[in-house]
Amino acid sequence: MTDATLDEVGTAPARHDKGPLIYRQSAWTRVTHWVWAICLFFLLLTGLNIFNARPQLYWGQESGFEYDNTFFRISSEAVDGKLQGYVEMFGNRFVTTGVLGVSGNDTRKAFPGWATIPSYYDLGTARVVHFFFGWILVAALFVWALASFFNGHFIRDIVPKPRDVAGLPADIVDHATLRFKHTRSYSPLQKFAYAGVFFILFPVIILTGLTMSPGMNAVAPFLLDLFGGRQTARSIHFIAMALLVLFFVVHIIMVLLAGPFNELRSMITGWYRASPGEPVDPGKGDR
Amino acid sequence: MANLILNRRRLLGLGALGAASVTLAGCDAFDGMLKVGQPLRSALEKGNELSYGAQRLIVQNALAREYSTSEIRQGQRPNGSTDPSTAEYLALKANNFADYRLKVTGLVETEVSYSLNELRNMPARSQITRHDCVEGWSCIAKWTGTPLSGLLAAAVPKPEAKFAVYHCYDNIERGLSGDILYYESSDLIDARHPQSILAYGLNDEVLPVANGAPVRLRIERALGYKQPKYLHTVELVADLAKFGNGRGGYWEDRGYDWYGGI
Structure with a gap:
C-alpha cells in the first residue's frame, strides 16, 4: 500500500486490505439453508419428545x-x-x-422439558410437528438438489474432488491453527462436512424415518432389510440425529471463529468478504 | 452505501436476537399454540393428511411384512387396556364368551352378527407380523382370525359408507363421571385389506384377555392404537364427527394422528 493510493481515495485502502466483496451464495442456497435450520430445530426438539415415550x-x-x-x-x-x-x-x-x-x-x-417441544410429554403433538417439518425438510432438499445441480453449487462446492483429498492434511492444519482462508470456493474440510450431511446423514435419517412407518414397510419392505429391522432403523435414526447435532455444534463454532458477521451476511445476503488477493468476478458484481 | 451496510448489520442483529430469544424462552414458547384445535396445530396436521394421501397413493394393497416362526422370540406384550371391568364384558368373560356376538351395523344393506364359534368356522388366516406401538417399541407375534372383508361382503356396505368405526368393550378410562370406552376407525381400504383379520388366536393359543379376548382387529399397516381389542361392533358410517370428540378414535381424540400408518 503506497502513500499515493492513501492520498488518492481516503478511506478506500481499508477496503482493499479486507479483500474483495464477492457474491458467494445463491438465493437457492440461502433460502434452503434457513429452511433446514428451522426444520432441524423443530425436528430435533419434537424428536426428543417422541424418544421420551420409549427412551x-x-x-x-x-x-x-x-x-x-x-x-x-x-x-x-x-x-x-x-x-x-x-x-x-x-x-x-x-x-x-x-x-x-x-x-x-x-x-x-x-430428555428435559427445555430440550423438547412441547415442553411437557405429549407424543401425539410432537409427532404432528415432527412429520410436518419432515415434509418441509425433504421438499427443501429436493428444491436445493435441483437448483444446485443446475447452478453448479452441487459439483463445485459439495462433491469432494481428488484435489480436495490431496488438500485435506493442509486444511486440517489450517483449521487446527485457526488460519481461515476466505475464498470463493469451499475448503476441503468444508466439502467433506457438507458432503457427509447431504450424501450420508440426510439420506440415512430420512430413510430410517420412513422405515419406522408400518405403511412404508408394506410398500418398501427392502428398507427393513437395508437397515436390519425396524428397531435397528430407529436406533440409526437416533445416532444420525446425534451426528447432525455434532455437525451443528462444529458448524456454529466455525462460523464464530471464521468471523460471524461475514459468514452470517454471506448466508443472508449472499455477499462475502474474501481474503485479499481472491480474484473477483465483475460479471457477478464482485467489488 | 454506509446506510445500506448499517441496515444489513441491524437486520443481522435483529435476526440473531430473535433466534436467541426463542432459545432462551425455552421450548414452552410453542406449548399453547400446539394444543388440539389451535389454528397452528390444525395447520401442522395437514402434514399428516399429506402422509395419508401419499401413502394411499403408493401403498395400495401391498401386504405388511410377514415373519417366520423362528422370529417369534417372546409373548405379545399387552398394552393399554389389559383387563376390562365393564359389567357387560365381565358377564361375557364369566361365560367364556359363549354369548359373544360380533355385529356389523350402520350403512349396510343387511346387518349381520356372528358368534365366536361362527367366526372360528369362517375362512381363517394366520400371519406372523410385527406390532409397532406408537411409543416406539415393536413385538412380533402370530395372529389367527378371519378376514373382516368376508363379513363386510356379507353385510354389503352402502355406497355412502366411507369409514368403519370399531366399538370396543374396554373401559380404557374409569372416571368418577363414568367409563370411557375405547373405539377406533379406519377407511374401507384398511378394513377390506387381506391382512385385516378379526383375530381370536395369538401364537397358536386362544387370544388371552390381556391381548383383547375374544376378538381383536389387526390392521397390520398401522400402529398399535389402530388394533382395537375387545371388539364387539363394526359400524359403517359416512363421517366420524358423532363419535367421541370426532377425531376418529380414543387416542385420536387425545391428539394422535388418525391414519396411524406412520
Whole structure:
C-alpha cells in the first residue's frame, strides 16, 4: 500500500486490505439453508419428545421384553430415597441427574422439558410437528438438489474432488491453527462436512424415518432389510440425529471463529468478504 | 452505501436476537399454540393428511411384512387396556364368551352378527407380523382370525359408507363421571385389506384377555392404537364427527394422528 493510493481515495485502502466483496451464495442456497435450520430445530426438539415415550434403543426387528437387545437407555432409579437419572450405553452407566433421566422438580423424564417441544410429554403433538417439518425438510432438499445441480453449487462446492483429498492434511492444519482462508470456493474440510450431511446423514435419517412407518414397510419392505429391522432403523435414526447435532455444534463454532458477521451476511445476503488477493468476478458484481 | 451496510448489520442483529430469544424462552414458547384445535396445530396436521394421501397413493394393497416362526422370540406384550371391568364384558368373560356376538351395523344393506364359534368356522388366516406401538417399541407375534372383508361382503356396505368405526368393550378410562370406552376407525381400504383379520388366536393359543379376548382387529399397516381389542361392533358410517370428540378414535381424540400408518 503506497502513500499515493492513501492520498488518492481516503478511506478506500481499508477496503482493499479486507479483500474483495464477492457474491458467494445463491438465493437457492440461502433460502434452503434457513429452511433446514428451522426444520432441524423443530425436528430435533419434537424428536426428543417422541424418544421420551420409549427412551430405549434396540437392535433388530423388535424390542426384547423377554430377552435383552437394548443397547442404550435413559432411565432413573431411587438411590437412598432420592431419584437418580442415568444413561446406560452397552452396559456402562453414567449418572446424569438433573439433565437426563431426572430433571426439573425431580421428574422422571429422559430428555428435559427445555430440550423438547412441547415442553411437557405429549407424543401425539410432537409427532404432528415432527412429520410436518419432515415434509418441509425433504421438499427443501429436493428444491436445493435441483437448483444446485443446475447452478453448479452441487459439483463445485459439495462433491469432494481428488484435489480436495490431496488438500485435506493442509486444511486440517489450517483449521487446527485457526488460519481461515476466505475464498470463493469451499475448503476441503468444508466439502467433506457438507458432503457427509447431504450424501450420508440426510439420506440415512430420512430413510430410517420412513422405515419406522408400518405403511412404508408394506410398500418398501427392502428398507427393513437395508437397515436390519425396524428397531435397528430407529436406533440409526437416533445416532444420525446425534451426528447432525455434532455437525451443528462444529458448524456454529466455525462460523464464530471464521468471523460471524461475514459468514452470517454471506448466508443472508449472499455477499462475502474474501481474503485479499481472491480474484473477483465483475460479471457477478464482485467489488 | 454506509446506510445500506448499517441496515444489513441491524437486520443481522435483529435476526440473531430473535433466534436467541426463542432459545432462551425455552421450548414452552410453542406449548399453547400446539394444543388440539389451535389454528397452528390444525395447520401442522395437514402434514399428516399429506402422509395419508401419499401413502394411499403408493401403498395400495401391498401386504405388511410377514415373519417366520423362528422370529417369534417372546409373548405379545399387552398394552393399554389389559383387563376390562365393564359389567357387560365381565358377564361375557364369566361365560367364556359363549354369548359373544360380533355385529356389523350402520350403512349396510343387511346387518349381520356372528358368534365366536361362527367366526372360528369362517375362512381363517394366520400371519406372523410385527406390532409397532406408537411409543416406539415393536413385538412380533402370530395372529389367527378371519378376514373382516368376508363379513363386510356379507353385510354389503352402502355406497355412502366411507369409514368403519370399531366399538370396543374396554373401559380404557374409569372416571368418577363414568367409563370411557375405547373405539377406533379406519377407511374401507384398511378394513377390506387381506391382512385385516378379526383375530381370536395369538401364537397358536386362544387370544388371552390381556391381548383383547375374544376378538381383536389387526390392521397390520398401522400402529398399535389402530388394533382395537375387545371388539364387539363394526359400524359403517359416512363421517366420524358423532363419535367421541370426532377425531376418529380414543387416542385420536387425545391428539394422535388418525391414519396411524406412520
